Amino acid sequence: MTSEGALLNRIKKAVLSAGGKGGGSVRLGIGDDAAILKPLQGRELIVSSDFLIEGVHFTSSHSPDAIGYKALARGVSDLAAMGARPIGFLLNLAMPSRRTGAWLDSFLAGLRRAAQMFCITLIGGDLAKNEEVVICIVVIGDSAPGRAIRRSGARPGDLLYVSGKLGAARLGLEVILKGFAKRSDAASLLGPHLYPNPRLELGAWLASHRAATAMMDISDGLSIDLERLCEASGVGATVYADRIPAVRILTNWQKRLKLPAGAALDFALNGGDDYELLFTVPKRNTVRLYRAPRSVPFTCIGEITRGRDIVLVDLAGRKSPLKPRGWDHFRSART
């Protein structure tokens, strides 16, 4: 008979040694009523939390290893989006008894790998029994005072950038949903969806060099996340379709997945789950970007404008409003 205490010990054994010492800020980790953090001299703490729910954010065809990895990677991406350095995380995990065996081992293996990659240590959480798996990850990071980058700082004239390729995560999801995940040539397509890579190095560089005026991560799709950034900053934007670094979809996959022409741009605009950075840079700062870390490329896709309109300039040069069609839980799913 598995008790809560025994489960907690398994989780501690599997994950606790990964992730380092929490940047010297963790005074008391997992096992008490609460964790104790003492930020290093003058630094600010950055806190965020996210759900990952079975049947909503993942399906039974997702491997528990990928679920464990991604649960933490999504949270860490929120730290990257502020330019923060990861310190610790809390794991809140509800699951049925039948998942406490091999499923949990695999989940913890994925979680452990993510903790190691992102140098973030387990400091607390909660366990509950529940018919469906519900994960709620809390991440805590730190930042030099006043350097964390908010969504609200974009100004008219700033140039608009994204990191990496957009739409790659959505392409991976299509491969899974349409039943091609086990093909040997599908593996590389699945990576961006199953094992996203939060852009910690780029985010931290932009923050420490005061290069960007606003930043967020693209978790629900460029179209909806850009609307959120513009709303927070009280500005509009113009985006050029031909500059968007959209995922490249090979012809055989385009056919196999029965994707319409234009799917790549649609995935890039509305796909979600990319965990790339969206940021704005004043023109006078763009020269500094030559010294930015090269761990991930970044691309200028447009500019910030006065007013509130968000405009897409299509491949033929025509302008139209860019409608937010990314992921919104309480609209009718993906519209």
Place this chain on the structure above:
Amino acid sequence: MTSEGALLNRIKKAVLSAGGKGGGSVRLGIGDDAAILKPLQGRELIVSSDFLIEGVHFTSSHSPDAIGYKALARGVSDLAAMGARPIGFLLNLAMPSRRTGAWLDSFLAGLRRAAQMFCITLIGGDLAKNEEVVICIVVIGDSAPGRAIRRSGARPGDLLYVSGKLGAARLGLEVILKGFAKRSDAASLLGPHLYPNPRLELGAWLASHRAATAMMDISDGLSIDLERLCEASGVGATVYADRIPAVRILTNWQKRLKLPAGAALDFALNGGDDYELLFTVPKRNTVRLYRAPRSVPFTCIGEITRGRDIVLVDLAGRKSPLKPRGWDHFRSART
């Protein structure tokens, strides 16, 4: 059509003005990728998170007002258990669309009242659509350096105390489960179960006066929580049944609820959900307790011993092992 952004605005409008300014430590609250906290000079931050899940922690017969209140009160009780002062909380809320109307309004009203009572401000969270309601609350507080009280500091010879009455929350739950919640004379019985009162003032006093060596809150039941405190401290304990401040059950309720003789002591030992404080005090410190705040009474129920045995001395003076029979999610529910 309700969008996630519209829901977020309703939550902010309902809850954000409550709870004050976060003790001067909140630099950036809800609405960005993460919140930013800057602890006041030298202070440590205390962090905890808890689930509250429909069908596990509450049923459809619980009012959404009570669910909203209790979700936050349980988290705040973890801060009280460290002797910390509340600063901010993150609300992670998953629910079906049919709950976004009157249900959500009532839930937010309860949450708002709790935020005001405990001086804690909403600083972030996540929303998701899900068939069952899942709440995960993250609480953050602060404490003078080195003063937070852990579970691990109890030493042989220390006296063992609890605050308030034990078993009252379980009695309220029985009233609800057996269908008597709507009786006019039931209201006072329901309070401890629906609207628990975290012992912030007592916890903070014990921490700031270095009066207690170990402390935790009783969330799953005295028998199981005392075992956890003893395990963390590497000690045993002796508890005297005649000293335990058990809930008083009136004869007419004892009959109405068909409770066996001894139910009051059973509820006090194993009931759970009391959110009273369990703490240990060296004998030389007990004189200081006369100056403790009188907002809640506290009672010496036994003492800490060498070894690992946890012993209950019953009303007839007989000793027996005190078995942990409180709430453990991954044993077969309440055993």
